[in-house]
Amino acid sequence: MAAGTALPVTALPVPLSGRFKGSFAYFTIKDRLPQILTRTIDTLHRHKNEFFEEHGEKGVEAEKRAISFLSKLRNELQTDKPVTPLEDELPDTTLWNQYLDYQRNLSNGNGEPSWFQSPWLYVECYMYRRIHAALAQNPPIDNFDVFKEGKAQNFFESQGAIIALCTYFQELLKNIKDLDEKQLQEEFFKLLQVSLWGNKCDLSFSAGEDSSQKSSPLQCLEDMVPFILVNDMEKLWLLLKNAKNRKTDECKVRVDIILDNAGFELVSDFVVADFLLSSKLADEVHFRGKSIPWYVSDTTKNDFNWTIKQLQAANHMWMSRCGINWEGNLKKGVWVYHDHMFWTLPHDFSSMAEVAPDLYADLQKSNLLLFKGDLNYRKLTGDRKWEHTVPFHQALNKFHPAPLCSLRTLKSDTQVGLKPGQAEQIQASEPEWMISGKYGVVQFDPAL
Ligand code: F6P
Ligand code: MG
Secondary structure (H helix, E strand, O other): OOOOOOOOHHHOOOEOEOOOOOOHHHHHHHHHHHHHHHHHHHHHHHOHHHHHHHHOHHHHHHHHHHHHHHHHHHHHHHOOOEOOOOOOOOOOHHHHHHHHHHHHHOOOOOOOOEOOOOEHHHHHHHHHHHHHHHHHOOOOOOOOOOOHHHHHHHHHHOHHHHHHHHHHHHHHHHHHHHOOHHHHHHHHHHHHHHHHHHHHOOOOOOOOOOOOOOOOOOOOHHHHHHHEEEEOHHHHHHHHHHHHHHOOOOOOOEEEEEOOEOOHHHHHHHHHHHHHHHOOOOOEEEEEEEOOOOOOOEOEHHHHHHHHHHHHHOOOHHHHHHHHHHHHHHHHOOEEEEEOHHHHOOOOHHHHHHHOHHHHHHHOOOOEEEEEOHHHHHHHHOOEOOOOOOOHHHHOOOOOOOOEEEEEEOOOOOOOOOOOOHHHHHHHHOOOOOOOOOOEEEEEEOOO
16 A cells, blocks of 8 residues: 555645634544543453453553553643654554654644644544554553443443344345335335434444434434435435346446444444345445444444344344344355455545555445445545535545445534535524534435
C-alpha cells in the first residue's frame, strides 16, 4: 500500500475539528474520548485476576504497563499535546507515521498536529490505534479485546429484539417463494429499516454506556419513516432487480456490507444479507469487518464468528435456526468475511484507490456496497464542514468503486445531499438533529 494522498485539499471544505470550540468534535475530544479511555483502564483493572490466573505474574505486569500507557495517552489528549509517531512495529505502523507527516506538511496554519487542532477524524482514529498498541505491545495480554465485554453485553441485552427479528424473519422465509414483487419489495424495505435503526446501538456514541435494542425492532417502523432524511430505498430496489434480471451463470450478483457495530446491529445486517440470498436478489454477500478493536463496538472477525455461534447455541428455535443457516452460508462460501487494515487507518475513503488499491479493486467487483453507520459516513464524505445541499456524489470526492449506499443514523455533525431548506427547517426546532441518533439516511450513489 502507498501512504500518500493527492487530495485537492484547497477545493474541499475544512475538516471537522476540536479547534472549533463548542462543536460536537470539540465536546467529543474534551469529554467523550477521555471517558472511553477511563472505561478502558477500568476494564483492564477488573480483569487483573483473570490475567493472573491465565498468565501468572507476567499477566499482571503486562496489565500494569498497558494501564500506564493508556493513562499517559489520556493525559496527552486532555492537555492537547502534539500527536506522536507510533513506536510499535505492527503492519500498519509505517502508514500511520506517514499520515502524521502528511498532516504536519499540510499548510493550513494550525501548527504541529495535536488533539484539538488536528482533524477530529484523524485524532479519534489515532486514539483507537493507540489503545490497540497498549495491548498489542504487551504480551501475554496482547490478544485481549478491551471492548469485547461491552459488545457481548449489548448482544445479550438486545436478546428480546433479536428473538423478535429472527422469529419474524423465519416466518417470512416460509412463504418467501410465494411473495409477489410488491410484497418482496415491502419486506426488503422493512428489513433495511431495521438495519438502519439498528445503527442507533453503538457504544462509542454512548461512551460505552448501555445502548442495546430494547423494543421490538419491527414495531414503529412506519412512525419512523419521517425521520429518514434521505430515503433512496427505491433506487436500491431498482438496482438489485435490474442486476437480477441481467445476471447470467458466470456473472453472479454480489453485495458487500461494510459492517459497523456488533450486537443487535450486526444481527440486523445478517438478516438483510440472508434476505438478499433467499429472495435471489443476490448470489453472494461479502462482509467487511475491522482487523483490530475499533470505536468500542465495531465488528471484528471474533465478534462476527462469536455472534453466529451464540445464535446457533441459543435456547430459542428461530434464533438458533438463523445461526445454523448463517454458519451454513459461510461454509458454502455464499457469505464471505474479509478484513483489511485500510478500514482502521485514519484515511477517508477518497484515498482508498491510492492507499489500498487491492481493496478498491476488490470493491469494484461488487454490484452494491452497503456502508453501515456513522463512522463510515464520515469517512465517505471526508468528515468535513459541507453545505447540507452539496450532492452526495460530490462529497464522495471520487470514491466511486461501485454503486454504494450509506445506512446511517446521524451521530456527528456532517450531512450532505439534503433539499434546500430541509436542514434549516429541522435545525429550527431540533438543534441537536445531527448528533442525537434520531434521524437517519439511506443515501445512494450510482457511481456513474
Ligand atoms: O465519537 C463519535 C463517533 O465517531 C460518531 O461519529 C458516532 O457517534 C460514533 O462515534 C460511531 O458511530 P457508528 O458506530 O455509527 O460508526
Ligand atoms: Mg461503530
